[in-house]
Amino acid sequence: MIDLQEVHLSAVIDAVRANQRFLCISHVAPDGDAVGSLLGMGEILTMLGKEATLALADGVPDNLTFLPGAERVVSADGVGDVYDCIIVLDASSPDRMGNVYREDAHGKSPLVVIDHHVTNTYFGDVDWVEPRCAAVCQMLVYLAQRLGVSLRGNLAEDLLTGLVTDTLCFRTSNTTADVLGAATVLMENGAQLSAITARTLNNKPFRSLKLWGEVLPGARLAERVLWVTVAPEQLAAAQATAGDLELSSVLSAVAEADISATFIQKTDERKAPVVECSFRAKPGFNVSDTAFALGGGGHPAAAGCTVPGTLEKAVPPIVAQLQQARAQQATGQ
Amino acid sequence: MIDLQEVHLSAVIDAVRANQRFLCISHVAPDGDAVGSLLGMGEILTMLGKEATLALADGVPDNLTFLPGAERVVSADGVGDVYDCIIVLDASSPDRMGNVYREDAHGKSPLVVIDHHVTNTYFGDVDWVEPRCAAVCQMLVYLAQRLGVSLRGNLAEDLLTGLVTDTLCFRTSNTTADVLGAATVLMENGAQLSAITARTLNNKPFRSLKLWGEVLPGARLAERVLWVTVAPEQLAAAQATAGDLELSSVLSAVAEADISATFIQKTDERKAPVVECSFRAKPGFNVSDTAFALGGGGHPAAAGCTVPGTLEKAVPPIVAQLQQARAQQATGQ
Numbered sequence: 041m042i043d044l045q046e047v048h049l050s051a052v053i054d055a056v057r058a059n060q061r062f063l064c065i066s067h068v069a070p071d072g073d074a075v076g077s078l079l080g081m082g083e084i085l086t087m088l089g090k091e092a093t094l095a096l097a098d099g100v101p102d103n104l105t106f107l108p109g110a111e112r113v114v115s116a117d118g119v120g121d122v123y124d125c126i127i128v129l130d131a132s133s134p135d136r137m138g139n140v141y142r143e144d145a146h147g148k149s150p151l152v153v154i155d156h157h158v159t160n161t162y163f164g165d166v167d168w169v170e171p172r173c174a175a176v177c178q179m180l181v182y183l184a185q186r187l188g189v190s191l192r193g194n195l196a197e198d199l200l201t202g203l204v205t206d207t208l209c210f211r212t213s214n215t216t217a218d219v220l221g222a223a224t225v226l227m228e229n230g231a232q233l234s235a236i237t238a239r240t241l242n243n244k245p246f247r248s249l250k251l252w253g254e255v256l257p258g259a260r261l262a263e264r265v266l267w268v269t270v271a272p273e274q275l276a277a278a279q280a281t282a283g284d285l286e287l288s289s290v291l292s293a294v295a296e297a298d299i300s301a302t303f304i305q306k307t308d309e310r311k312a313p314v315v316e317c318s319f320r321a322k323p324g325f326n327v328s329d330t331a332f333a334l335g336g337g338g339h340p341a342a343a344g345c346t347v348p349g350t351l352e353k354a355v356p357p358i359v360a361q362l363q364q365a366r367a368q369q370a371t372g373q
Numbered sequence: 374m375i376d377l378q379e380v381h382l383s384a385v386i387d388a389v390r391a392n393q394r395f396l397c398i399s400h401v402a403p404d405g406d407a408v409g410s411l412l413g414m415g416e417i418l419t420m421l422g423k424e425a426t427l428a429l430a431d432g433v434p435d436n437l438t439f440l441p442g443a444e445r446v447v448s449a450d451g452v453g454d455v456y457d458c459i460i461v462l463d464a465s466s467p468d469r470m471g472n473v474y475r476e477d478a479h480g481k482s483p484l485v486v487i488d489h490h491v492t493n494t495y496f497g498d499v500d501w502v503e504p505r506c507a508a509v510c511q512m513l514v515y516l517a518q519r520l521g522v523s524l525r526g527n528l529a530e531d532l533l534t535g536l537v538t539d540t541l542c543f544r545t546s547n548t549t550a551d552v553l554g555a556a557t558v559l560m561e562n563g564a565q566l567s568a569i570t571a572r573t574l575n576n577k578p579f580r581s582l583k584l585w586g587e588v589l590p591g592a593r594l595a596e597r598v599l600w601v602t603v604a605p606e607q608l609a610a611a612q613a614t615a616g617d618l619e620l621s622s623v624l625s626a627v628a629e630a631d632i633s634a635t636f637i638q639k640t641d642e643r644k645a646p647v648v649e650c651s652f653r654a655k656p657g658f659n660v661s662d663t664a665f666a667l668g669g670g671g672h673p674a675a676a677g678c679t680v681p682g683t684l685e686k687a688v689p690p691i692v693a694q695l696q697q698a699r700a701q702q703a704t705g706q
Contacts, residue, residue: 210543211575213567217560220553227550234546242544242626246594249627256586261579293575294582323567 042218044182048168053186055152055166056085059124062092063146067131068138070096072104072205072240077129077154077176079109080198084180087189095119097138106239107201108194114140121145125152128164130176132157132337154179159328159337171339174214177202181222191229200231205240208289213323213341248286251278255287263363264370266297269351270304282306282316288342292320299325299366303355306346315354318344319362325369330361375551377515381501386519388485388499389418392457395425396479400464401471403429405437405538405573410462410487410509412442413531417513420522428452430471439572440534441527447473454478458485461497463509465490487512507547510535514555529564537566538573541622546656581619584611588620596696597703599630602684603637615639615649621675625653632658632699636688639679648687651677652695658702663694 064081066074078094085092093114100110116139126149131137153164156179158171173179177199184191191199203223207215210223227233254274260267270285278284282304291300304316317334319327319342326340336345347354397414399407411427418425426447433443449472459482464470486497489512491504506512510532517524524532536556540548543556560566587607593600603618611617615637624633637649650667652660652675659673669678680687 210566211570215566217557220557220560220566224550224553224557227553233543233548233553237544243628244623244626246592246599246627246629249589249592249623252585253589253592256582256589259579259582259586266579290577290582293577294579295576296579323571 041221042170042172042216045168045170048166049183049186051166052152052154052168052183055125055127055150056088056090056187059150060090061122061124062090063119063123063126063149064092064094064129065126065131065137065140066096066129067136068097070098070101070104073175073177073202074130075100075104075107075110075113076198076200076202076205077180078113079107080177080180080184080195080202081127081129081154082109082112083195083198084184084187084189087195088187093119093123095140097140103240103243104201107198109198116140123149125150127152127154129154130157131155132159133161134163154183157337158339159332172214172216172218174212174216174219175203175206177206178219178222181225191226193230196226196229196231197236200226200233201236201240204233204236209237209241211289214339244286245280245284247278247280248284251275251280251284252287252290254278255285259291261294261296262359264296264298264366265301265359265362266291266294266299267301267303267355267359267362269355270302271351272305288318288320292322298322298370299327299362301359301362303351303358305351308348312348313350314346314348315351316344316346317358318342325366327362327365330358330365333361334358374554375503375505375549378501378503381499382516382519384499385485385487385501385516388458388460388483389421389423389520392483393423394455394457395423396452396456396459396482397425397427397462398459398464398470398473399429399462400469401430403431403434403437406508406510406535407463408433408437408440408443408446409531409533409535409538410513411446412440413510413513413517413528413535414460414462414487415442415445416528416531417517417520417522420528421520426452426456428473430473436573436576437534440531442531449473456482458483460485460487462487463490464488465492466494467496487516505547505549505551507545507549507552508536508539510539511552511555514558524559524562526563529559529562530569533559533564533566534569534573537569542570542574577619578613578617580611580613581617584608584613584617585620585623587611588618592624594627594629595692597629597631597699598634598692598695599624599627599632600634600636600688600692600695602688603635604684605638621651621653625655631655631703632660632695634692634695636684636691638684641681645681646683647679647681648684649677649679650691651675658699660695660698663691663698666694667691 066078082092082094151164152166156173160169255268300320302318308314321327328343331343331345334345399411415425415427484497485499489506493502633653635651641647654660661676664676664678667678
């Protein structure tokens with residue numbers, strides 16, 4: 041069984057018990073672990089007789105609205121000013137909270153950070169960070185158990201959804217025996233694994249396939265680094281958005297590559313061209329250092345960043361950095 | 374915890390304890406569960422001080438030779454005549470043993486069948502069949518525990534490989550809490566999940582991706598039937614073979630389709646054009662009737678056939694049949 045950060049977990053438990061009115065926040069561009077942990081935290085607080093406002097700057101993505109409690113989630117205009125305590129889930133730095141957190145109104149309340157990113161900046165008054173957990177939803181299994189809250193029902197379904205989506209159904213390299221153990225407990229408490237995978241991972245829009253047809257002919261492989269680029273014209277041709285790509289797990293399954301990357305051409309708020317970069321590494325390799333050096337963050341096995349420029353200018357030097365990092369890591373093994 | 378067939382499990386344990394020289398066999402065209410359970414059974418018998426010959430009519434496939442003990446496996450010419458007991462793993466009927474079992478030589482020895490297929494014909498003297506187990510490797514976790522054999526080391530790695538490959542890394546609908554529980558125990562005993570998925574499921578050649586880039590632009594969706602066609606020129610452009618396609622599970626994850634199909638242009642022995650058809654159906658839909666009507670076969674969820682003709686001529690009427698079948702099945706629900 042995993043050694044938890046007991047001092048910090050105890051501080052979270054104290055904060056939960058001592059307060060009544062909570063604002064819970066997860067990160068912008070929310071994924072399954074963001075939504076699952078937010079809804080799960082809401083369930084835990086409700087079962088303890090607390091009041092909780094659940095907030096996401098970008099709302100619940102369409103493919104996760106099936107989750108029990110999703111209708112409770114508010115965006116910025118549903119967030120009040122006064123809370124006893126603010127709990128932030130799955131966010132490695134304060135900017136990840138987006139506009140649902142307002143320093144002027146919320147800065148006075150104690151801030152509790154619950155996260156599993158190794159890159160967490162410890163920006164809370166209480167910071168419970170467990171990089172060895174594959175998802176914040178895994179951490180909430182332990183929190184619920186410590187608080188004596190039953191996992192049965194909605195809570196199990198919310199938490200297993202985050203665990204399944206963050207590990208791509210237990211395929212990521214951080215899937216430890218403890219991850220499977222937590223998933224086992226959630227299934228024993230009624231969570232339906234195959235229904236969750238059917239509604240999340242096995243639920244791809246047809247336009248994703250058309251987009252793959254646009255970008256895969258341009259897939260490149262050199263020095264065991266594999267990459268694809270996505271231009272706005274390709275998105276238009278497939279009638280798709282960048283969110284439809286979801287190609288990372290396919291790329292990271294390619295035998296001849298240790299590191300894979302996707303590069304998507306976007307524009308920032310000032311209409312300047314930027315490239316959104318997403319990296320994956322196989323076990324034994326690390327992409328978080330490269331992402332961090334480029335102003336991004338993430339885990340050793342999955343990281344990303346956004347850099348200024350066009351695909352033509354920005355991609356070649358980043359690919360070279362990834363190839364260099366891979367070569368060094370291969371030598372070091 | 375699963376209710377095991379205790380009477381039959383006890384009979385297996387008695388047969389293991391009472392005998393010394395074993396012949397262990399798994400099925401022709403072996404998959405991960407066949408090889409994993411065969412090697413696992415070999416480990417169990419060795420640890421109990423027994424002698425075991427491990428036999429596969431078709432040998433160990435290349436992608437599974439990394440498994441500990443794979444070098445012990447023999448084909449027909451390595452099988453002797455006289456054994457105290459024969460243990461058959463993951464085979465639903467005697468023909469699945471292939472030529473490593475010879476009735477004249479082996480028919481005198483007691484035959485122990487260990488299987489998880491609901492279609493098992495109970496052809497042994499002892500038949501331990503657990504259709505609620507997702508893999509025979511899951512059954513061997515319970516057998517090892519009952520026999521007091523440590524799972525640590527090679528045994529854990531062999532058994533987790535079978536469990537992972539038969540459930541596509543816990544994505545099949547028969548992945549219960551007991552499956553995850555067994556996998557947890559195996560990881561706690563040292564099996565490396567991410568290394569196993571990396572070497573089995575996440576081990577796609579780059580040419581598969583290039584082939585997807587060739588065929589996905591032609592993916593079509595109509596009346597909730599999704600299909601792709603593969604012409605010889607496309608295989609040539611990707612420097613790939615038909616076996617590199619492996620697109621079925623991607624197609625069957627598309628939200629807007631209930632039935633998916635791949636059509637590959639081939640030629641038969643007389644150089645006449647034929648189309649190899651592979652169908653998948655989502656839960657609640659059935660493609661085996663259509664495949665059967667076209668001279669093929671399979672299961673409700675996955676079936677196929679080979680028909681004469683070219684893609685241009687053969688595909689449209691088959692797509693129409695699939696669309697008609699789907700419409701009837703949707704009405705019947």
